[in-house]
Amino acid sequence: MAKSDTAGEAARPWQSYHTVYTNAKAGMDGVDKEKVQRIVYEMSKGSKYFENEERKEAFIKQKIDNMRSRCAKLTGADISHYQKVADKRILELEATRDLSRIWIHVDMDAFYAAVETLSNPSLKGKPMAVGSMSMISTANYEARKFGVRAAMPGFIARKLCPELIFVPTDFKKYNYYSDLTRKVFQKYDPNFMAASLDEAYLDATEVCKERGVIGEEVAEEIRAHVNKETGLTCSAGVAPNRLLAKVCSDINKPNGQFVLPNNRLAVMTFISSLPIRKIGGIGKVTEHVLRDAFGIKTCEDMIQKGSYICALFSSSTADTPEVRLRKSISNERTFSATGNKTFLYRKLGDIADMLSTDMQKEGLCGRTLTLKLKTASFEVRTRAVTLPKYISSSEEILKHASKLLKAELPVSLRLIGLRVSHLNENGNGAQPDPTQKTLTNFIVSGDASKKVMDNHSSLGAVISDCYFINDDETSISIGSHDTCSSNHRDPLDCIHSSKLEDSNSTFSSDGDHMEKFQKTTSENEEKTQDGVAQLLGADYSLPVQFEGSCLDRSESETDVMGSNAASSSHQGELFSWLNGYMCSICGMELPPNFVEERQEHSDFHLAKQLQEEESGTDLRTSMLRPRIVQKDPNASQGKRKKQKLSLKEGKHVPIDLFFVKSSQNF
DNA sequence: GGGCGGCACGACC
């Protein structure tokens, strides 16, 4: 928080602590904003979160200063030039203004909270929040009167409202009710756009024409219909475009609606005093920048100062696309900050599993994997790698994610996330290689590929036939994660049998399926009870035993762990390229000349083994500590680009869209 | 040197 400049502010430092909690939100009109701000400030002060917020605030302030100085350098001729550019742009957009459509934005009222009240009527009339002590997802209107709202930490909410009842999130329930609402929406617009579980945009133009009714009537009918089907209330906005409809749906919340007539005068009047913060896409930071750098508070201000916006912001597209295609898919989890490598690798494995499950549910695979980390001091880092082929299995995700994480260690983290982008549908892992690298050619062509891609019946059978001895004393466990992630929708199918005695793992094979599953610690017991963990089906945190003695090491005995000289004798016992090309651990096939790929592959197994050893749960495994193969310096970290400099001189802030929006959409 | 893809950051809901 920037230090207060005035004596008054110095006496009330919370006034300069900018949170999102005091912004206008439905149901929060009568809230004592200063009180909320003071409590939030007092409860945050001195924390690491607070310190990080201060850093961010200082950064924004510099950005504003930088923008101001660039603004000051503009000559009269510059301003005149950009004013012409702005005027021209406004004229162009005005020419494309379309007032013929009737859009309805439907927004469920305090959706999660309302669903919870529906299933537990005793909550009715009491202040309640859905979420936990660390974070609230939404709050009902009774709680909002106290200043409690979404994205607020629970402990602060409790301070604001000591009687607040916390209810844990239950997305199964919310999805169920969301589906009910969507069935209603479909009747009015088969192509409606679901913006989230509780919001949708409907183009009611056709239904109005067909029935000879106006948008207002359709909105009323939809709301009544939703209420009848779900028992929940919603609010609606009717306007000539989606952006305005969204703004309108917030005006008479809850259980109300607002109609903006389809004529230019009404639209221009409506937006003239509309605060910029009401526009979707303008949040805390951009509102701050526009206000402090240019004095822009309303949409009208924005149009009037169009020359500055044209001068200082780059152009970008405005309205939301007609069909929003998913560009990436991600999963992240927060936990108590720790530098414990075993824990971090275990988390990484969990997240890889969850992400893979999500991807397969949607039939996606992708080429770019991004690791997101939040350090104990709330610093956010991302590290990405783009692969030559599409991936979707948890095993492959973990393989590459482990390498990215390894490069960051040691570090104390409070969040790990994984994101896959460069998506392609039908994520069965057998997508053609976009860059036509020989590795995939090798894998996807011929019999060899079948063994890998068809996992169960081929790979499983091949491996079990050739290399596995199902013996309690000399055994191998294998992370055959494709078994779960690709072919088994029911996660419980993945857990066939398990037994581990004296830290030895066992594997089971029922002919078609193979899966490692072992329970050694109470932690694993807990995991089994954990619904999320059960969905994962595979657990990288569990110790994996590599017993060289049971492998058929014929001609490939000396072909160990790629070409890296760091391969130790231990590794020789643990890992080999069977018949010169097949990984003894997972059956992956790579010919000897795929030096780099082999190196990556061995890195993956080593990372896994390190993780497992450090869990300290398997004494026998821990005795087989391998040397860590040094990461290829050209891999992610070595190639990492210079970190972005703060406060770039260039046109960084993507706020041109505000200007564009201001004219195009209103 | 222009185009383009990869990567990091951070804005937004």
Added chain:
DNA sequence: TTCCAGGTCGTGCCGCCC
């Protein structure tokens, strides 16, 4: 007592390639 999310997307810099 508890002590600040998760998911997605847009933008710009940088380096590689033609």
